[in-house]
Amino acid sequence: MYVRGTVAGEVERRSVSTKYGESDLAEVPLRLDSDHDAADREASESADGGAAVLEENHEPTTVTLWNKWTESAELLEPGMEVLVTDAKTEECQGKTKFATTGESYVVVEPSFLVNVTAIRNWVDCPRLYYLNKLSGVPLNYPVVKGTIVHEVFGDLLRGRALEEAIDARVDERGLELGLLGESADAVSEEVRENAAAIEGWLEQGRLTEEDSWRSEQLLISETFGIRGRADAVRRGAPVELKTGKNLKKEPRFKDKVQAACYALMLEEHGGDVDVGTLLYTKNSALDRNEETGDLTPAKEFSMGDGLLKFVVRLRNEIAATEVQGTVPTGYEGNAKCEYCFEQDTCMVVSGRLDQESKAGQIGRPLPADEREYFEEVSRAIEAERRAVHHEYAKLWEQRPQERADDDRALIDLEFGEKRPLEGGRWELRAEQPAGTTSKLREGDLVLASDGHPVRGNAELARIERLDDEVVLTADEPVEVTRLDVYPSELTTDRLLAALHDFLLKGDDRRKDVLFGRADPTFDEPEETFIDNNPAQNEAVRMAVGAEDFALVHGPPGTGKTYTIARAIRAMVERGERVLLSAFTNRAVDNALEALLEQLDGVVDDDRVVRVGSESGVRTDMQPYRLERAGDPAERVAELEDAQVVAATTATCGSRVMKAQSFDSALVDEAAQLTEPGTFAAITLADRFVLVGDHEQLPPVVRSGDESHRPELTDGDDEPLGHDLTESLFERLVALHPDSGVMLDQQYRMNQRIQAFASREFYDGQLRPATPAVAGRTLDDLEGASREALPESLRDPVAFVDVEGDDDRYTDSAEAARIAELVETYEAAGLERSSIGVIAPFRAQVSEISNHVPGDVTVDTVDRFQGSSQEVIIVSFTATGSLEGPIFEDYRRINVALTRPKRALVLVGDARALETDPVYGRMLEWASQVSVRGGRD
């Protein structure tokens, strides 16, 4: 039987005498999860056979954890989730209580999925686990070689020829090997030695018995809250490959722990695992084992119950630490610090952040404000991590049919065919039902399954093509009927590492400036860079002359992309090496496009490099994209000889980019970046320039939702001084207002259109760059005529009052009216492709799309940011009152109202809009000329 619930009070721990002697127990008050979930879960637990007994009432009950599980009980705090498998019931004073049995596992916070490598690190030393998370693993040769050996191993299992596999896998890692100064031949030779050990061992197996293999299996455990990828599974049991040497009789303990993690997960998926294999591929005939005379690289060991339970207790420690946000000290484990490779790092981190540590401390603590900053920002990043974990939990929380509206999955695919590819992989094809939408995109990594992403047959796959037909590549031939987003912690890992690098490895002068202890300095050139726009010219001068940093505030349409390009050209002409970065691939490519124009004739094309994945980089920028595969020396030369490198901030946090350094970094759309996100780019450069507009949308942060934060009761939760929703750009604009320039001439909007945004968001300082811009109308467009429009739409800004319906996220009355408006504009000679429709909610976007077919772009405000259109129609989708947080952030209306060049039509319920002062002023402005109540 299965018990799952929330800890409802203090845990009591004591010893009692039983017929087996003295035993420890812990009594945990537990509020059971609702039985709806349990029934759902039970249906999937057919192998177990035990029925979950759950009460209707939500009064807390008690679950007694016996003996070693009391260790996990010590981790529990009120508000935490617990799961107990194979529990038994006890009737006690008319109430049903629960207790562990000899078969039970106790899982703390089961929805937090702990990585297998995390458990492996933790068993070495909990603080090692923390340090790895904090600073990331740098690029080093043993790690890269180890990865290649693993890939070759997988290839061999899938039937690929050895030499072909080695050539291909070494080639794929050309760039990394080049950065490490390795040659392809030397690496191949080393890999060949490891691979020979693998091959010999595989050969033995083939002679003696028939083997069934599966390589690189991704496993996710719903029960134990563990996820990881087994190197191989042979006859249902895990095989772990190690590149190193082990001449002892037994496998290393942490390797056993790793294999035991996979065994647990395989058992949950219906296996019966009692053995694990470790393959130490550096063992050779020369290294004959002293005790056993054994030559083989393989060591089998039997997987006892005790080990599996020990592993779950380790995993519980990690989950509890993550949820509570505590920092391990090293005293939790028995490792000897003097043998540890990370001892120095450990002591420095302890010293600088003033953390308690078994290894001791080196160096003076950072100033108090910096330590506080570290606390707050790292806590915010961890909240973000929990939000990612929340998405993992969603993989099995709901039944497939309930996810029909969830755009994180594509369901009901019709499986087409599977085709073997070169190298043992598979191409899988499936048909997509008509009209499905999802956030999945080409290039994404997904869980491809035959029905359920966790319980069914599932495999990690890459989306190669996504239209009516879905084309995937994967290691195994899964008969795909469903795709789920595979959530990744990569971004949060990189944010944490960027924070660490900035605070602990960063330049002191820079920290003085960013923490307000010193003012930024400038050495501006006298040169004129841009003739007819003083603000742009000043921006370039400051960017070029900044000794610390410069800020360029670019409201909508003010030519910030051009200004960036001009500034970078000036830097390049001075011989600087420059990094161009932004949060999105789209922004990077836009800025790069403008830059290439500027650099034409200044710098050779091959000295401009775009770093990013093939699917992320726009087609026309592919020629500049740095290929990772190839000859190591050539690949690294291509990157290191580049004078300009363009990449997203996430890519700047990658190991390849961290090996680069620049004189200057320019970050576009910086107001949409979190502080640590910005650090990822700027820590690579001596000086930096941030370009953005904090009056438009702020960074997207998942953890804004309170439900991802732990609800622990003892909380001394003082409000955060720093969360991730304020950008470094915005903070620096406030801290050092003189270090920036606002671009004040806009090249986009008719004067009437820009007036409201200028007054409301830019202190009235935004103005049209030229009379021609100020006087733009539809008449300028070929074939279009304002005279052909009804009078109420002739003004560049119009308001159409629609009473609307009571639905909260859609409004079909507005959608229908918008369809009419589109027709009206079309009749007046406008191309449909020059009309855009903006709505606050995705639901309304699809409602409008249903009413307005064809080339009209319909999208959310958020997705419209950064682009413009001749005519924009805004659907406010609110009736009666302006309810909902989406309306509270006025930056969103700033974005919506500043997209059009020649005409803006606001469609909404005047009564609702009048309830808010800002929307009210907007209404006044929009209604100045236009006729109200525009229903003909």
Add this chain to the structure above:
DNA sequence: TCTCTGCCCAGAGGA
């Protein structure tokens, strides 16, 4: 059910 983009996934190893 508010809005949502990134990222070669997780793990590769040193004595």
